[in-house]
Amino acid sequence: MSVDQATVRRIAHLARIAVEDQEVERLGAELNAILDFVAELSSVDVEGVEPLTSVLPMQMKKRQDVVTDGGFADAILANAPEKDDHYFVVPKVVE
Amino acid sequence: MSDPTHLSLAEARDALVAKKLSATELTKAHIEAIEKARALNAFLTETPELALEAARDSDARIARGEARPLEGLPLGIKDLYCTKGVRTTAASRILDDFTPTYESTVSANLWRDGALMLGKLNLDEFAMGSSNETSAFGPVVSPWRRKKGEGFDDAKIVPGGSSGGSSAAVAARLALGATATDTGGSIRQPAAFTGTVGIKPTYGRCSRWGIVAFASSLDQAGPITRTVRDAAIMLRSMAGHDPKDTTSVDAPVPDYEAAIGASVKGRRIGIPKEYRIGGGAEINALWDQGVAWLRDAGAEIVEISLPHTRFALPAYYIIAPAEASSNLARYDGVRYGLREKGRDIADMYEKTRAKGFGAEVRRRVMIGAYVLSHGYYDAFYVRAQKIRSLIKRDFDEAFAAGVDAVLTPATPSTAFAQGEKGAADPVEMYLNDIFTVTVNMAGLPGIAVPGGLGADGLPLGLQLIGRPFDEATLFSLAAALESAAPKIDFPQPWWTDAK
Numbered sequence: 001m002s003v004d005q006a007t008v009r010r011i012a013h014l015a016r017i018a019v020e021d022q023e024v025e026r027l028g029a030e031l032n033a034i035l036d037f038v039a040e041l042s043s044v045d046v047e048g049v050e051p052l053t054s055v056l057p058m059q060m061k062k063r064q065d066v067v068t069d070g071g072f073a074d075a076i077l078a079n080a081p082e083k084d085d086h087y088f089v090v091p092k093v094v095e
Numbered sequence: 096m097s098d099p100t101h102l103s104l105a106e107a108r109d110a111l112v113a114k115k116l117s118a119t120e121l122t123k124a125h126i127e128a129i130e131k132a133r134a135l136n137a138f139l140t141e142t143p144e145l146a147l148e149a150a151r152d153s154d155a156r157i158a159r160g161e162a163r164p165l166e167g168l169p170l171g172i173k174d175l176y177c178t179k180g181v182r183t184t185a186a187s188r189i190l191d192d193f194t195p196t197y198e199s200t201v202s203a204n205l206w207r208d209g210a211l212m213l214g215k216l217n218l219d220e221f222a223m224g225s226s227n228e229t230s231a232f233g234p235v236v237s238p239w240r241r242k243k244g245e246g247f248d249d250a251k252i253v254p255g256g257s258s259g260g261s262s263a264a265v266a267a268r269l270a271l272g273a274t275a276t277d278t279g280g281s282i283r284q285p286a287a288f289t290g291t292v293g294i295k296p297t298y299g300r301c302s303r304w305g306i307v308a309f310a311s312s313l314d315q316a317g318p319i320t321r322t323v324r325d326a327a328i329m330l331r332s333m334a335g336h337d338p339k340d341t342t343s344v345d346a347p348v349p350d351y352e353a354a355i356g357a358s359v360k361g362r363r364i365g366i367p368k369e370y371r372i373g374g375g376a377e378i379n380a381l382w383d384q385g386v387a388w389l390r391d392a393g394a395e396i397v398e399i400s401l402p403h404t405r406f407a408l409p410a411y412y413i414i415a416p417a418e419a420s421s422n423l424a425r426y427d428g429v430r431y432g433l434r435e436k437g438r439d440i441a442d443m444y445e446k447t448r449a450k451g452f453g454a455e456v457r458r459r460v461m462i463g464a465y466v467l468s469h470g471y472y473d474a475f476y477v478r479a480q481k482i483r484s485l486i487k488r489d490f491d492e493a494f495a496a497g498v499d500a501v502l503t504p505a506t507p508s509t510a511f512a513q514g515e516k517g518a519a520d521p522v523e524m525y526l527n528d529i530f531t532v533t534v535n536m537a538g539l540p541g542i543a544v545p546g547g548l549g550a551d552g553l554p555l556g557l558q559l560i561g562r563p564f565d566e567a568t569l570f571s572l573a574a575a576l577e578s579a580a581p582k583i584d585f586p587q588p589w590w591t592d593a594k
Contacts, residue, residue, distance in 0.1 A: 003465070015420060015464040016427070017457055018445035027461070030521055034462055037522045038409040038475070044482055051480030052487060055298050055312070055538025056563075060341045075196035079431035088429050091440050 002032045099124045104168055104271040104325035105352075111157060111167050118153035118167025118211075122146050125169045125213055129269045131591040135236045137254075137264040139174050140182055141214040149211035156209070163209030165332055171270035173261050174215035175222055176202045176316075177305040181212075185307040186220045186230040189426045189451025191433040199305025200337045201274065201316045208332040213270055216260030220453045221423065222281055222309045225527040226516065227259025229455040234513055235259040237289060238267035238586045241512075242552030247589075250512035252553065255285030255527075261319045262289040266585055272320040272329050276306060278313045279411055280531030283543035286319050287505035287556025290545045290583040292326045292573065293319040297563045298538035299344040300330075302337030310418035311342075313411075313535040321585070323544065323573045327351035330566065346564065354567040355574045360393030362572065365498035369404040373529040374507040378555060381546045382504050385557045388579035389502065389572065399498060401489040406482050407533040412525060413466050413479035414536075419456075420463025426451060458521060487537040494562050500572055503530050505556035509549040530558060540566045544573045545583045554583060 003011070008028045012019040019027060073086045082089040099121045102110060110116040126143045146169060153167030177183050177195035184190050202212070219229040227235040237254040240247035254263035258275035262285035265273050275282040277295035286293030294317045301316040308314060318329035331352065336345040366386060371379065390396050428434035428447035435450050437443030452460065466475035493501065506527060517524030534541035540563070543556045557576060561569040 007465075008461075011461045011465045011468070013445075014468060015457075015460045016424075016441070016444040016448055017452065017460065018442075018449035027458075030458055031462060031465070033520050033522055034412060034458070037525070038412055038479075041406060041409050041413070041478055041482060042474075044403075044406055044478075044485070046478060046481040046485070049481040049484050051477050052484040053312070053480065054342075055487065056342070056344065058299070058344065061338070061345065063338075072196075076430075078196050079193050081191075081428060081432070081434035090429055091437065091443055093440050 002035065003028055100128050100268040102271070103322045104320060104328060105322070107168055107271055108165070108328070112162055114157065118150040118157065119147065121167060122150040122169045122211065125270060129213060131588065132267055132269055134590045135238060135263050135267060136233050137217055137235050137260045137267065137269060138171070138214045139184055139186065139217050139232055139260070142181060142212055146211050146213050153209060153211065165205060165328070166209035168210045168271050169213045170205060170210050171213050171216045171261060171264045171273040172202055173218055173258055173274050173276060175218060175276055175307045176274055177307070178202060178212065178215065181215065183215065183307070184232070185222070186218045186232055187451065187453065187456065188231045189433050189448070190431070193431050197305060200302035200339060201306065201333045204332050204335060205274070210332070216264055216273055218260055219257035220456050221307065221419070222257035222276055222278060223419070223455050223459055224256040225280070225284055225524050226253040226511070227256040228253065228513060229453055231453055235263045236590070237263055237510060238590065239289060239510065239553050240586065240589070252510050252512055253288065255288035255510060257281040258285045258319060262286055262291055262293070265289070265291050265319050265321055267588065267590070268585060272318055272325055274316060274333070275319045276314060276316050277535065278309050278415060279535050280528035282317045282319060283505050283531045283541055283558055284527055286543040287545070288510035288554065290554035290585065291319050291321055292323050292542065292544055293317065294326050294330060294542040294566065294569065295534065295540065296330060296334060296566055297540045299342050300334045300540070300564065300566070302335070302340040302343040304337055304339040308422040310415040311422060312418060313415060323570060323577045324352060324355045326542070327355055327570045344564070349567050351567055351570050354570040357571040358393065359389065359572050359575045362394045362499045362568070363497055364389050364394045364396050365399035365493050365501040366396060367399050367401040367404065367501060367503060369401050370503045370530060374504050377549050378504040378507060381555050381557065382502070385502055385546055385576060388576055392575040392579065394572070397498065399493045399501070401493065401533070403482065403485045403489050404533060407486050407536050408525060408529055410479040410482040410486070411532045411536060412462070413475050414483065416459040416463035417467050417476050418463070420460045420467065423456070423460055455521070483536050486533055490537045490539060499562070499568055501560040503558045503560065505530060505543040505558040509551055509553035509555055534560050539563060540569055542569045542573050544576045545580060546576070547581045
């Protein structure tokens, strides 16, 4: 399986990373090197094998569905690149 | 007392409690060593004032007879751990001058027990790398150099990665110990490259809360130290349940230090034949030597088979990037970190992430987005998760057959020089983790222990892999290897006048 230049641009957009035209070819080659490396996985017989989603056979702890934390808007906004009162400021989303 | 940076963490602890040394003297000695070692680029942020303030507090506690388990011991913190009020970068431009308003649970546990912070340590960007060359703030230089004739070669050797600042700082005696993290080998490989000890505990042993996430089903915190005993002491404080991380396990933390020196007689050690292929002649010879050391200590050696070993690294390079692409979606220029202006919000995201992420991070985020995308999810991601089940099953069967631990090499070779690997093909760098990555895939504990020096004068390490939550057995076996192996003489500080 190998990715072409249109696919590189599509993946970059999915990942929300801008790519310059002159980078596309090199990025495609790097992604293909990694995809070649993982290609041998298709030879493994995985019939009837469950996908592993947790290495620990443990029940996750549950707690009461109540507010346990909060009330520190200043701390949450402390590192914001742009803010106004207790709001994050972003470019206009809806015209 | 002679140079206190030459004490082990355990020796320093005992000297402080016996009042042969003050925490202030110990801390000042480390601060001076750090100031003279800037050529190594191990620290991204130095916090000498905070360290000295904490040392004065520790001295007062010791005087009152109220010393805590790690009272007054200066440590380095990998800059992936959020530290309240101290800039945290993950070695990425995208975090800009992010200054957490909270403390990671693991570092908070160390401060609860009296330890103090010297500063934040360099790493591969977002812990993605095996040589510390992907850091946005420049590579770390290992204190180790290759032998050349009677002297040393000029080539700058890598300290391993991603915890390269941690391994270099500990090997150069800039800290008594350091925190690190391990997603595919990022504690054990740098430890092996620098003649230090590094343990990745069982998944769930340490809280991941407040540690910048890479691949959440694989990431674990652990220490890098100069002795096995020191690693046991640090891990005991770092580990434990945390309600803020639902994958952390609510089980008591044993006194790991008590396992040091315990007999390993009758312990069954598995030697997986599949690991014979991944390394060179030199590391295979060391492996044989390690087998002999454990046999001499009374352990029983059995050959085992872990048939899916060769698929672990390729499966890792699907699962880890998939989780990374998801975790790193949060760096959008809205709530913290870098923001680049754009025409609209989507353009702002794309420009911010293009400028903020380095080449390796961008590659992995894109691979992750690809393997999770519509039409490829089952063929790549779900298949890799199934193979992960098979890898874990291999270990489960070996342990069910009575094996107490598995002995393998830690890395395929000694450390390489900057620029020697991965420039043309990213996969060349990935192969460094061939012996370590299976352990993360199966969620098991693994420890790297120095075994000696290679022909080039650089350290080589062995790895022990244990049953889930049986770190104590690993510490006993690692201590047996440590006492049998030739003593590691850490490098003399040639870097104090290097530029």
